[in-house]
Amino acid sequence: MKIHNYSAGPCILPQEVFQEASQSVIDFNGVGLSILEMSHRSPEFVEVMEEARNLVKEVLNVPEGYDVVFLQGGASLGFSIAAFNYLKNKAAYINTGSWAGKAAKEAKRLGAADIIASSEDKNFSYIPKNYEVPTDADYLHFTSNNTIFGTQFKNFPTSNIPLICDMSSDIFSRTINVSDFTMIYAGAQKNLGPAGATLYIVKKDSYGKTGRDIPVMLDLGPQIRKDSMYNTPPVFSVYVAMLTLRWLKKNGGVSWIEKINQQKADLLYGEIDRNSLFAGPVAKEDRSNMNATFLLGNEDVKSTFDEMWKAAGISGIKGHRSVGGYRASMYNALPIESVQVLVDLMKELERTKG
Numbered sequence: 001m002k003i004h005n006y007s008a009g010p011c012i013l014p015q016e017v018f019q020e021a022s023q024s025v026i027d028f029n030g031v032g033l034s035i036l037e038m039s040h041r042s043p044e045f046v047e048v049m050e051e052a053r054n055l056v057k058e059v060l061n062v063p064e065g066y067d068v069v070f071l072q073g074g075a076s077l078g079f080s081i082a083a084f085n086y087l088k089n090k091a092a093y094i095n096t097g098s099w100a101g102k103a104a105k106e107a108k109r110l111g112a113a114d115i116i117a118s119s120e121d122k123n124f125s126y127i128p129k130n131y132e133v134p135t136d137a138d139y140l141h142f143t144s145n146n147t148i149f150g151t152q153f154k155n156f157p158t159s160n161i162p163l164i165c166d167m168s169s170d171i172f173s174r175t176i177n178v179s180d181f182t183m184i185y186a187g188a189q190k191n192l193g194p195a196g197a198t199l200y201i202v203k204k205d206s207y208g209k210t211g212r213d214i215p216v217m218l219d220l221g222p223q224i225r226k227d228s229m230y231n232t233p234p235v236f237s238v239y240v241a242m243l244t245l246r247w248l249k250k251n252g253g254v255s256w257i258e259k260i261n262q263q264k265a266d267l268l269y270g271e272i273d274r275n276s277l278f279a280g281p282v283a284k285e286d287r288s289n290m291n292a293t294f295l296l297g298n299e300d301v302k303s304t305f306d307e308m309w310k311a312a313g314i315s316g317i318k319g320h321r322s323v324g325g326y327r328a329s330m331y332n333a334l335p336i337e338s339v340q341v342l343v344d345l346m347k348e349l350e351r352t353k354g
């Protein structure tokens, strides 16, 4: 049976990427070695790393003056890397949900990290607006897309202090202006590749000014100087990320996928709003195009619906325990046909139980 994978992460990747990656586990490009057993210093892998970093620059239109590296530790270590490299006196954080809150918590270990705006009052169901960004903070940190609650910044905060953004769950899903940011970071496993690698896009000369003695694995300086090869990089994750970026580029890049992601979101949210059995908990203007959260009121109908989607091969739409209901993650590789399957089930449920 065809599985429609709505997992929030690790998530669906293009089928052709799985095909090629599985081939390379047996024999990488005909060299007779598996990608898993090759030295990361071999010319073959150095080329993979170079291509992956260059594809990031190309696909995201990264301007001159930025470095691109793949590190480890997930976005969760990115919370610390941001603070270790940029927090000198105080930092400003926007709290739009659990990841954003965890990022602020890590910064607080090192200094003042003020929450300058939060949507906690309404269980993170909206994106705060009309807040003031302190002009004397070292940076403003925010999370572009809130994977758990299903909200997304449609317009990024503007400020004359450096912007640092956790883009784990919507990077490569829409066009962005990298030059607005001092640092962008993203765990690979939401829209780019398997868990393991974490992408950092860093403005040159923006870091290293805190006077802090930074553990080397958290220090952007040596990591960037060594071109992501300070220690053994997560070779397979970087390799698969490279294949995914090739796929994206070949098909038309971020502007191509952005349109499709909008179509998928319009299709599902349209049905959530139309269907008398479902409701969306998030403020309409802040709805995420990546992670759509929705609720079903009646418990009796719920068990019917759960049987229906399981029978249809839908996987991974159970909501996070802090929101309940359902969460449909529609990352780049999820085809619109999968969204149609879900929408048709929602219609059928209303026809039989509404």
Ligand SMILES: *Cc1c(COP(=O)(O)O)cnc(C)c1O
Residues within 6 Å of the ligand: 009, 073, 074, 075, 076, 077, 099, 143, 145, 146, 147, 166, 167, 168, 169, 187, 188, 190
């Ligand atoms: C998943 C996620 C994280 C945590 O990522 P790890 O790689 O597991 O550390 C952080 N931020 C956002 C926005 C996420 O979606």
